Amino acid sequence: MADTALKPEGPIKRAIRNAGWLLAGKGTGGVFSLFYLALTARSLGAEEFGIFALILSYGQAVTNLAQFQSWQTVVRYGAQHEAAERPDKLLRIIVFATLLDFGAAAAGTLLAIGGVYLIGGEFGWTEGDKNLAALFCLSLLFGVRGAPTGVLRLFDRFDIAAYAETVLPTMRLLGALAAWASGASIAGYLAAWAAAEVVTTAAMWWASLREIRRKFREPVAGSPIRGVIGENEGLWAFAWTTNINTSLNLVWKQFPVLVVGWAVDAVAAGGFRIATQLVGALNKPTIALARAIYPEFAKLAVVDKSLIQRTVVRACLIGAAAGGVVLIIVLLAGKGVLELIAGEDHLFVFPILIILTVAAMFDLSGVAIEPALVALGRPGTVLRVRGITSILYAVALMWAVDVYGSLGAAVTTVGASILLLALMLGAFRKYGAR
Template identity: 40%
Template sequence: MAQQWREGSLGKVFANLGWLLAGKGVGAVLSLVYLALAARTLGPRGFGEFTLITGGAQAVAAFVSFQTWQIVVRYGLPHLKAGRSDAAARLASFCLMLDLGGALVGCLVAALAVWLLGDWLRWPPGLAWDGLGFTFVILLTVRSTAVGVLRLHDRFGVGASADAVTPITRFAGALAVVACGPSVPGFLLAWTAGEIFTAVAYWMAVARTVPGAMAWPNRRRLRLAVLENKGIWRFSWLTNLNTTLDAGAKQAVVLLVGLAAGPVGAGQYRLAYQLTQALARISDMASRAIFSELARAHAAGGREDFRRLILRAVGLASGAGTVIMVILLIAGRPILGLIGGEAYRGVYPLLVLLGLAAAFDLASAIFEPALIAMGRATQVIAARILACISLFAILALFLPLWGTRGAAEAVLASSAIALLLFGGASWRAIR
């Protein structure tokens, strides 16, 4: 038991990250294929309408998400370490209720947004309702708690298999849509199937690999979960606010570009943004892989091990970001031509700017979970607020002047500011 619950190590981070990359590696290749199918067959305007819908759905999901997987890992580790499996199960039930509550609120927000913004985004008649249905599916196929349960019990490999269902389903669906006649509703249907099948795969994985890890939520269990996990409401709201300020704000940029430059401009921005998400996914996976080990190291009280883990992870993240940025600079233009064709070759400057922003985010992805693991979520929120204010302030100045390129420059500036803030806060904390 002592060996199992020793402090986190960089080797364990690599093992966890390896499982995540195994699931995402296939997905990254397939995502380039189905992205190319959508961009080439729908054309600039159709692809722009498609990306506005998917970006809007992801923005709403980010605004109402509680990142319950972090709550499960953060508060579940002490319960498992002390042999309190029942308390860990009640914690998972509490997190599931948070997911469902946020999803219902998100459905109301989405319906209101479609009613207010549908005409401004210049969607064809009926497409707004297709987008609303897609958003409902994104919100209601909750799986963050299932992700947390698998990571709490060190089942990263199982989670990677479930995660791979999304790109495989989207790829198969995109091929079917192209064969039957490409259309925005058809691609939305393929994306919808991916979300549903992935959620089913995650919950089946939880039931099969860690039976008893979930307790059916009722009033008594939820009340006990709050009593057994001191500060859980505060931590939950802070993780929600952090996601809103980070992912929600960046997805909102796509909608603002659509309002300012129309669907074609939004499609160009989204294509560059989507390609740089290969780097952003690595940062997200690095954050998720290291968070569990940082939480273990901090719970074990090994200050030097904790500090050494952070410093080594930052060095590796910086090197990885540099390598991937060089790849984007060298191969970015041919990749754009291959995926989108001649209509998207002018998107290369956006790709470089957003790629550099993603490289900064990769380094930030080490500092943020370190601060959360140390219980300094308030500092994370303060840094996010400042970065978010800078994003929209610069966007308000640059977007009217330079359009989509101004939006990319605003995202780059915001990512650089966030890195400085997170790095400074982490350095002060680990000293």
């Protein structure tokens, strides 16, 4: 009995525990998102909500394009230095990731503002809409919280990260309520979203700095940044590869909304945004598991790579089961929820919602494969797979939307999800056992 009581947690159990903390934040966000989505869609109306959705998707797309996923760098290299008890090297990785965040934010600001005035007209934006989009992008790009997120996940403080992440949906909900009560226009709702980003970033930095002070109670000798490249093999390649991987994710999330807005109209783009957000809210438990399991893979890659394969299989089975549950929920209750949240004007989205849920099932079935490959030092493999799939998806998407509208975008998304899962699975079978 004593042995059983003292038996350490396995990676799946620990990941589920940490996913529970993430879900406490993300789950709260999912519930709150339904409320502020309903307030925004109903108060703005179909046409103005479509413009709002296009600006939001554009801003988030540029954010994904510009920002490095520095939290993955902190976790992967930080896990090695923590295991080797080298606090000096660990601190240098954290400083490196922080500088990476702020450098990307500065470059992204210029990219965002230039893009608004170059292509904004393609979405039917007026000069006023363009100015709003530029200001909104500026606020998003100052929401640099990659490094603090990595610190909290590396130090296994998913509980604190969960509390900090509840700030974002809470502030969005409060902002949406204020905008709704005052009868605000698109600008009011964009201001609420922007303020939520800035406040959330401040909360994440405050929480991570407190953990850093606790971890490094004694002064750490040496320069806080000098030598970081030499003592972390493949650091730049890893940072750039994970950044490009994340940039390709925008093809899956924001690009379809933008293409629908470009090829059809703002109302269709707003409807597609609602469908993707509803599917995203239902998928939050499994997405939380994927984020929680990456630090476990990073640690297993240091001490016992053989456990990764078994952990991946178990996590993917959990993801597949969750995807099936989500599809059943959407089939039974999706239309009623859609009408309750977005009103009758957006009931045309229901077939799209079902199709996107099918795509999500395939995405969730491979939930652990990508983080496992990255933890095993194969971000280049992930990049190649995502690159091939994203190029094919983008080409097929533009053709399908032009011919079949929003429905074409949804069906193309299913095909891309199936292809991505097949290629990721093939890559893991090739490299996972090595």
